[in-house]
Amino acid sequence: MLAAGVLLLAAAAVVVLLAPDRLGLADRTPVAQLVALRGLVACLLVGGAVLLVGAVAGWRQVAGRAGVRRPGWRLPLALAGVLVLGAAAQAAVVVGRGVDGSGAGPAADGDLVVLSFNTFGVVEADDLTALVEQQDADLVVLAETSASTARAVARALTDAGRPTTALAADSESTRVEGVALLVRDSLGGYTQTSAGLPATELGTFAAVRAGGASTAYPARSDVPSDNAYTAYPGRGDVHSDNAYTAHPRRGDVPSDGAHTAPTAYPVDAHAEQTPASPGDTAYPVDTRAERTPASPDDTAYPVDTPAEHTPASPGDTAYPVDTPAEHTPASPGDTAYPVDTGSARTTPPAPDVVVAAHTRAPSAESSMPDWRAHAVGIAEVCRSTPGAIVAGDLNATLDHPGLDDLGPCVDAAAEVGAAGLGTWPADVPRVLAAPIDHVLVDGRAWRVTAFGVLDRVGASDHRPVVAHLARR
Known part of the structure; x- marks a missing residue:
């Protein structure tokens, strides 16, 4: 009876780990954590079998020498x-989902390249810039990445001939950085919002294309839809540190090739909105700050000082005026609008909605309710938003609630037979x-x-992933 009970218990554990979703246990501790690591669980099970057999064999030898009864093998x-x-x-499930490690390869002409990477807050801007250039990425979601790092990457890409805008939202946790999104400017302008998204408190936000057909994530009512380069982290008071442009769109930019701007025109919900110039309501001005040149010789990159902001005069280059139009690449010879020379590909189709996500991890029993809600909520966003792209560290696998039934939404890795390859931790095989x-x-x-799971970059505990998408 004891032997039968042990075997039955072992078989039950194996079944639970194999199909926890059918038993309603995929979101319960410790099953939720273990099922995410199917490959590792398979190795542990084989290791357990080997150790068991080895231990019994050793025990039998010792018992024989001691003249006591040896245990049986049955x-x-x-x-x-x-x-x-x-x-x-477990191995069959992993292989069935796909372990194609050949990578994504070069993008086809017209494909949209989406890169997602949790940098753990430790990957340098130079390494990220090289990664984006290597993958020729058009959209880059960076979880656990500071706004300053994202801004530095956008600046470096712009200087390298790939005009790029950085949007970012802060994390409400003091232990991790927020989420950033790098958008290649050839895709057009995007407005940032957190409306309708799960409150992950880790910086999750959506970017809505200016003039796009989708209304799933409309811009805040106090921000015109064509203000494509202001970041709104979803709070009433938006700091200047949350508004990032990789380069200005203005004709007064010096012709020496400098295309980076450390500040943009943030919207403050608690301040009066005044136009930058007569008739220009697309870029509201923060009336609490005056923009002055960064240095006596630098008139293109104004900085905030704690004084009243005044609108530009026609000849005053210290206060450049934005025109309410979508940002487009430069015409030849126009240094104010840098030409994207970083890719030989045709400009890919631009998505109407991009969600840059980082959800809670099931790291403790107390975090499980939030983890469940966030995974389900993010999946619902993808299901219910026509044309949406959702990328980031979702801290969930295809076994977990939300991702186990995506409806019309699809997982890029699963679509091309690479969903068996993991990204965390980065110091073990995929x-x-x-x-x-x-x-x-x-x-x-x-x-x-x-789709590809890339090699480890820097000291991050995650591997980056890249997906190539074609418009249907």
Whole structure:
């Protein structure tokens, strides 16, 4: 009876880890944590079987020398067999989801390249710039990345001939950085909002294309839709540190090739909104700050000082005026509008909505309710938003609630047979890691042409992922 009970218990554990969703246990501790690491669980099960057999063999030798009764093989071998079968089943799930490690390769002409990477707040801007250039990425979601780092990457990309805008939202946690989104300017202007998104408190936000057809995430009522370069982290008072432009759109920019601007025109919900020039209501002015030149010789990059902001006069280059129009690439010879020379590809189609996400991790029992709500909420955003792209560290796999049934939304890795490769932790082989970093897309609007889990970058504990998308 004891032997039968042990075998039954082992078999039950194997079944739970194999199909926890069918038993309603995929979101329960510790199953939720273990099922995310199927490859590692398979190795542990095989290791357990080997140790069990080895221990019994050693015990039998010692018992024989001591002249005592040796243990039998029936139960240990049966138990080892159950563990090995469990390992094989886990491996079958991983292989079935795809372990194609060939990578995404070069993007096809017209493909939209989406890169997602949790930098853990430790990857340098130079390394990120090199990664974006290497992958020729058009959209880059950076979880646990400071606004200053994102701004530095956007500036470096712009200087390298890839005009880029950085949007960012702060985390409400003091332990992790927020989320940033780098948008290649050839895609057009985007407005940032957190309306309708799960309150992850880690910086999750959506970017809505100016003039896009989607109304799922409209801009705040006090911000015109064509203000494509102001970041709104979802709070009433938006700091200047939350508004980032990689380069200005103004004709008074010096012709020496300097295309980076450390500040933009943030919107303050508690301040009076006045136009930058007569008839210009697209770029509201913060009346609490006066913009003065950064240095006597620098008239293109104004900085805030604690004084009243005044609008520009026609000949005053210290206070450049934005025109209410969507940012477009430069015409030849126009240094105010830098030409995107960083790619030979045709400009890809621009998504109407991009969600840059970082959700809670199931790291403790107290975090489980938030984790469940966030995973389900992010998945619902993808399901219900036509043409949406959702990317980031979702801290969930295809086994977990929300991602286990995406409806019209699809997981890019699963679409091309690479969903068995994990991203965390980065110091173990991909087949042993948890695939918790995702690119989710509306399968009615986008076709996934390639996906890859990339090599480790810097000291981050996550690997980056990249997806190539074609418009249907």
